[in-house]
Amino acid sequence: MAEPPRYRFTPAFEAPAGSAIRELFPYLSRPGMISFAGGYPPPALFDQPGLATAAQRALGTAPVDCLQYSATEGLPMLREQLQALMARRGCQVALEELMVTTGSQQGLDLLIKVLLSPGDRVLVERPTYPATLQALRLAGCPLAGVATDAEGLDTGALAVQLAAEPRGRFRLLYCVPSFANPTGACLPLQRRLALLALAAEHDFLIVEDDPYGALRFAGEPLPSLLALQSQVPGAQGRVIHLSSLSKVVAPGLRVGWMVAPLPVRQRCTIAKQTVDLCTSPWAQRIAAEYLAAGALEQHLPTLVAGYRAKAERMLAGLAGLAGQLEVAPPQGGMFVWGRCRHGVLASDLFQRAVARNVLFVPGTAFFGDNPDPASLRLSFAAPGLAQIDEGLERLNLAFQSA
Amino acid sequence: MAEPPRYRFTPAFEAPAGSAIRELFPYLSRPGMISFAGGYPPPALFDQPGLATAAQRALGTAPVDCLQYSATEGLPMLREQLQALMARRGCQVALEELMVTTGSQQGLDLLIKVLLSPGDRVLVERPTYPATLQALRLAGCPLAGVATDAEGLDTGALAVQLAAEPRGRFRLLYCVPSFANPTGACLPLQRRLALLALAAEHDFLIVEDDPYGALRFAGEPLPSLLALQSQVPGAQGRVIHLSSLSKVVAPGLRVGWMVAPLPVRQRCTIAKQTVDLCTSPWAQRIAAEYLAAGALEQHLPTLVAGYRAKAERMLAGLAGLAGQLEVAPPQGGMFVWGRCRHGVLASDLFQRAVARNVLFVPGTAFFGDNPDPASLRLSFAAPGLAQIDEGLERLNLAFQSA
Structure with a gap:
């Protein structure tokens, strides 16, 4: 041969x-x-029983929604259910700012396509989620690690780090503020506010990855960075929020979502047209039925x-x-x-x-x-x-x- | 504000x-x-009845397969079913050369990540599928159009076009040889063989996108480029085959697949780890049950x-x-x-x-x-x-x- x-x-x-x-x-x-x-x-x-019911209702009542292509930004019913879920989590988001993604992993992939050119510097927690490190490395983005401690990202250390650099030096910061992978740390309120202020002061965007936030088993709930951005001068429009049903419903759905300012969300939709056209509409409809039934x-x-x-x-x-x-x-x-x-x-x-x-x-x-x-x-x-x-x-x- | x-x-x-x-x-x-x-x-x-049965069997008999993450290259059961489907289509492919993708659209996205840097030249049919044009444009790849006629890609014109360029000038050629979008044309056997010979002579890879090949309603079946590559000296290992269940089962599954030489397939799997981790395992298992039942x-x-x-x-x-x-x-x-x-x-x-x-x-x-x-x-x-x-x-x- x-x-x-x-x-x-x-x-x-x-x-x-x-x-x-x-x-x-x-x-x-x-x-x-x-x-x-x-x-x-x-x-x-x-x-399993709740998901079986949702699956039965999805194909039984809306077979065409399940089997046909959906709009790239997601099935309207699922987007509305996710909007309601975000409201229960303390975030009033406009429907047009929310899009469905194939797991929150895809949210990051779309953001990289839209926001990051090779050479663009990105801040990440030390330590952080390996697939994010890998995605950013493959995209040719130099990574700057930010120290963490038992309370998560050390905003004091970050402030010192940023003070040594010109404004706009970093394009974005990726973090998992609530029950981080791998540290399990949850960023306290004061640090959340400090992080938002640093984003405004030093002109970077924050990608808040939040797959675990709903899995709190001790302590008091804290608002997400998305919910807090309007309280910090100059921070509004700087938070892109990723979340997922993988940890609270089932990874097998591959249903995540992104909440982003409209100019970012629109471009991510265009990027998604060339990536997978749409997230499995069948999985989307099952997820929508599950959420609509109050099962989550x-x-x-x-x-x-x-x-x-x-x-x-x-x-x-x-x-x-x-x-x-x-x-x-x-x-x-x-x-x-x-x-x-x-x-x-x-x-x-x-x-x-x-x-x-x-x-x-x-x-x-x-x-x-x-x-x-x-x-x-x-x-x-x-x-x-x-x-x-x-x-x-x-x-x-x-x-x-x- | x-x-x-x-x-x-x-x-x-x-x-x-x-x-x-x-x-x-x-x-x-x-x-x-x-x-x-x-x-x-x-x-x-x-x-619908066949898919309802497959869905019921999927969740009923393999709930964990449906709900948990799967391996990035796909559920073993689905890969085996797709291997059998490829065999029925005249292609004996090794399991390790086959991976599941989130629609065939994702296959192209992964290939772009792995094979194409900005500036790498790509050959496309004139006219061709718009999402491919868009994906290649966004990747910064200069496109060279190849003339087509009622029989599809004009391999004579392509030979002339290539003769004017140094060997290795183009990284790959994207085509839909069977019932192309938008022309509906089906490339005759002699042109398929000529195209493979040109790939060998001028050192480019061929991405054969084949979502429609099974939808032949007139004329005689033709072997795919993948099936033919071993017959043309130097062409073996040059064909990457993309296909999808979207047109023959349902777009809502978002289940496609790629058959590629191992070095390409392995790298696409690594790329997929940062893209969506895996195609919806629930949709994968439904597809696998549907195929296993002989329903397609x-x-x-x-x-x-x-x-x-x-x-x-x-x-x-x-x-x-x-x-x-x-x-x-x-x-x-x-x-x-x-x-x-x-x-x-x-x-x-x-x-x-x-x-x-x-x-x-x-x-x-x-x-x-x-x-x-x-x-x-x-x-x-x-x-x-x-x-x-x-x-x-x-x-x-x-x-x-x-």
């Missing part, structure tokens, strides 16, 4: 690194493995109670590991961020943990550069309570065998 | 033109309008007969307009391409047609540059038979009123 042609790839794709978390997949199928790695919702917390509001307490129980169980177990691992207890979401004490490297611990059939994600994956080698992410979302106990015992043994 | 910030968009999105076809949408809702404009499958030809094979004759009847009715009606409009009868797909005689401009005719409540798409939208102002596209897919008669009578009146 003849030699295959020499493929010429774009520079970013000559030798691209895949997702570090994805590389853990082969371990997941090992018999008896307990995983604190993925941020997958547990099937036991899916509202009904199911949310069960979901939150489920995550609360798992988080409490994990934190109780981690208390026994306090000599080895320093953790910051989250008030919501799916993740606990930890740092190994005594100079233990998370990558070494990982090898010993895998040998004992327990998985976590070494923290390196979450840093744009200069990773903290002691850090790691544990998710309590997927395992059951007994598995959490057992998995932490195995982790303890992994620490002991150092 | 304070002034909104000045948004800085990427050059391609400073003042982007939306889809010309989308701009026809407002006319569609006019009472009594008959549309030959969109290439939407008619709801009457959706296999059962439904296809009904679908083809439906389009045949519509095409014949439209061609019969157009025979009465032969003095005004020159058309090329298609052997499959959804479209008839026409050229107005006597110097009539399609844009003028469009205004008079809209006034008589009948829509078509002026041909300008389908050209990268130097549009043929006499050309227009008629789709017989959506209207019923009586509507086709009535719509063509109105079109005749529009011609008369010139």
Whole structure:
């Protein structure tokens, strides 16, 4: 057979690194493995009856909506339901500012197409969501990390960092202010206001990624950056809000949404015309029926109670590991961020943990550069309570065998 | 209220033109309008019972497959079903060369990310699918048009065009060889082989977009470029094949797929991780159940007969307009391409047609540059038979009123 042609790839794709978390997949199928790695919702917390009803109603009452193309910005019924959901979350948004996306992941992809040229500088939390790092890297955007602590993005450090740069130096800042992936941190109100003021002062946009905000199991609710922008002079129009049904309904829908100022939203719609034309209308209609029936509001307490129980169980177990691992207890979401004490490297611990059939994600994956080698992410979302106990015992043994 | 910030968009999105076809949408809702404009499958030809059964089985037997994230390259069950479908279409493809995409539109978006840098030259048919023109334009790729005639891409003209350029001048060629949008043309076997030979000789890749190939209602089936590549020295590994269930099952699934040489497919998977993580697993599982039940094979004759009847009715009606409009009868797909005689401009005719409540798409939208102002596209897919008669009578009146 003849030699295959020499493929010429774009520079970013000559030798691209895949997702570090994805590389853990082969371990997941090992018999008896307990995983604190993925941020997958547990099937036991899916509202299967509610979704089955919604699916039946969708195809039964609106087959053409399900089966035909929809408008690129989304099915009108779903956009209205998402507008109502945003109102329940304290944000009055105009319908024309809201568009449906294929997961919130697509929201970022569209924003990159519309807003970021190669070389445009972007601010990200240190650590942050790896797929965002990857998307920005592939887009050729230099990343500047912003320090975080147990309360999330350190706005004091950011102010110092920005003061050293000319105004307009950074095009945007990406953050997950509520129960961040990977840290679980929730940004306090004063820092939210400070961040908005910095955006106005230094002329950057904020992409607020909010897949986890509704999963609060402790503490008091906080308004989103989107809800707060009108309170800060000069901040109005600077927040682009991404959210998703993946963590509160089901990832399998791939239904997310974006709320953005009209000039941004309109261009994202044009970008989406060349990307996937529209998000699956069938999935959209199912999601719309589910929301219209009030099923999310009904199911949310069960979901939150489920995550609360798992988080409490994990934190109780981690208390026994306090000599080895320093953790910051989250008030919501799916993740606990930890740092190994005594100079233990998370990558070494990982090898010993895998040998004992327990998985976590070494923290390196979450840093744009200069990773903290002691850090790691544990998710309590997927395992059951007994598995959490057992998995932490195995982790303890992994620490002991150092 | 304070002034909104000045948004800085990427050059391609400073003042982007939306889809010309989308701009026809407002006319569609006019009472009594008959549309030959969109290439939407008619709801009457959706296999609603078959899809309802597949949907019930999907959620009933595999709820976690439906609701959870899937692997980025697609649900294993769907990939296997699509591999079997490709085999029925005469292509033995390795599973690892096949990935699921969110419509075939996403296939092109991923390929652009992976293969095309701004400035990379791309060959496209004149005329061709507007969303492809738009995607390539937004990616900063200079487009070179290749002449077509009633049999599709003119490989003789392409050979002359390429002879004038250094080898490797063009990165890839995009084409719809079977029942093209907008021309309806189907590339004959000899031209398919000639095109593959040119790809080998001049070192370019071919993106074969094949959403309509299964909708043949006249003439003999032809092998795809993918199936033929091994027969042409040096062509193996040069064809990337995109297809979709949108035209044969339902657009609402947004399930397409790509068959590509492994180095390309792997990089497209990495690109998809940052784009939408995975195509809706729920839609994927429904599609997989539908295919596994043999429902597509059962439904296809009904679908083809439906389009045949519509095409014949439209061609019969157009025979009465032969003095005004020159058309090329298609052997499959959804479209008839026409050229107005006597110097009539399609844009003028469009205004008079809209006034008589009948829509078509002026041909300008389908050209990268130097549009043929006499050309227009008629789709017989959506209207019923009586509507086709009535719509063509109105079109005749529009011609008369010139």
